[in-house]
Amino acid sequence: MQMTMRWFGKAYDSVTLAQIRQVPGVTGVISTLYNKLPGEVWEQEAIAALKQEIEAAGLSLAGIESVNIHDAIKTGAPDRDKYIDTYINTLERLGQAGIHMVCYNFMPVFDWTRTELAKLRPDGSTTMAYDQSIIDSIDPNDMSGLIERQSKGFVMAGWEPERLSRIKELFAMYKDVDETRLFENMKYFIDRIMPVCDKYNINMAIHPDDPSWSVFGLPRIVTGKEKLQRLIGLSNNIHHGVTLCTGSLGTNPQNDIPAIIAALKGRIHFAHVRNLLHTAPGKFEEAAHLSCDGSMDMFAIMKALYDAGFDGPIRPDHGRAIWGEVAMPGYGLYDRALGAAYLNGLWEAIKKMS
Ligand SMILES: [Mn+2]
Numbered sequence: 268m269q270m271t272m273r274w275f276g277k278a279y280d281s282v283t284l285a286q287i288r289q290v291p292g293v294t295g296v297i298s299t300l301y302n303k304l305p306g307e308v309w310e311q312e313a314i315a316a317l318k319q320e321i322e323a324a325g326l327s328l329a330g331i332e333s334v335n336i337h338d339a340i341k342t343g344a345p346d347r348d349k350y351i352d353t354y355i356n357t358l359e360r361l362g363q364a365g366i367h368m369v370c371y372n373f374m375p376v377f378d379w380t381r382t383e384l385a386k387l388r389p390d391g392s393t394t395m396a397y398d399q400s401i402i403d404s405i406d407p408n409d410m411s412g413l414i415e416r417q418s419k420g421f422v423m424a425g426w427e428p429e430r431l432s433r434i435k436e437l438f439a440m441y442k443d444v445d446e447t448r449l450f451e452n453m454k455y456f457i458d459r460i461m462p463v464c465d466k467y468n469i470n471m472a473i474h475p476d477d478p479s480w481s482v483f484g485l486p487r488i489v490t491g492k493e494k495l496q497r498l499i500g501l502s503n504n505i506h507h508g509v510t511l512c513t514g515s516l517g518t519n520p521q522n523d524i525p526a527i528i529a530a531l532k533g534r535i536h537f538a539h540v541r542n543l544l545h546t547a548p549g550k551f552e553e554a555a556h557l558s559c560d561g562s563m564d565m566f567a568i569m570k571a572l573y574d575a576g577f578d579g580p581i582r583p584d585h586g587r588a589i590w591g592e593v594a595m596p597g598y599g600l601y602d603r604a605l606g607a608a609y610l611n612g613l614w615e616a617i618k619k620m621s
Pocket residue numbers: 474512513514515539584
């Protein structure tokens with residue numbers, strides 16, 4: 268595996284590449300062209316500039332998170348082929364630039380959902396939290412306000428203002444899309460992009476839905492073991508794979524993550540590893556990465572990845588805000604650096620004892 272950290276680009280991120288370079292054991296970053304909207308063309312020059320900037324800092328560009336999917340593709344709208352062509356074009360350019368892993372998601376309307384971005388924890392740190400009872404009492408149109416008010420001026424991935432101003436329109440687009448249709452639309456998309464992935468050896472890594480159940484009545488299909496297996500079964504092509512995100516799958520305490528890892532062996536192309544603390548049904552907060560701080564057994568998760576022969580990029584996922592750092596919620600340097608060091612430590616121990 269290659270330990271990485273997510274980096275949003277210098278116009279958006281409070282963390283610098285020079286800082287990431289000093290986190291021991293972190294050799295690459297996962298980045299994106301953060302200003303690109305779904306359906307927009309990624310220019311060769313912009314991709315090359317991003318790669319050069321990262322390499323000049325002594326790091327590698329280990330993959331892209333994300334190249335977002337246009338809603339016409341997810342809903343199976345009549346104009347979806349036009350957007351798939353654009354997507355293929357972008358994959359082709361990424362492949363030509365030597366990039367071999369692309370993360371994406373297939374979530375309708377909302378990307379990841381949290382109800383609090385800076386919940387105070389007993390140790391004085393703040394973290395992102397979720398409470399289903401708040402979601403149940405809120406109008407989906409108010410979600411953007413809720414996120415924006417708490418984002419400290421940072422643009423939150425998946426909560427871009429351009430997108431959120433269109434929530435009513437988006438809900439209308441998904442009116443007739445149920446789980447079956449979403450699976451069909453995903454299969455159509457996968458079948459069309461696999462040839463370019465074969466040509467350039469690009470691993471596509473779909474990110475699980477977060478949280479791993481339906482929110483606001485919208486269908487969600489990347490939520491647990493059975494659905495992930497059904498999803499992988501949409502194509503036998505090895506390039507069709509998943510991002511194993513413990514924080515997303517772990518929102519449902521019924522999800523046995525080591526068992527999911529074993530079931531997806533060979534098709535996990537990217538891993539997000541973080542811990543959550545469940546406080547009540549439908550209620551959780553993001554913990555520090557260590558097993559002792561949350562509800563998950565991080566050793567068992569890393570061991571399962573090791574046993575499955577995982578060799579893709581991995582990153583500590585969201586961290587808490589600690590030591591007074593002001594950063595994009597979930598994406599400060601300090602707690603993610605602690606997470607990377609911890610995960611590297613677990614990996615070293617597992618490797619030496621195997
Ligand atoms: Mn994730």
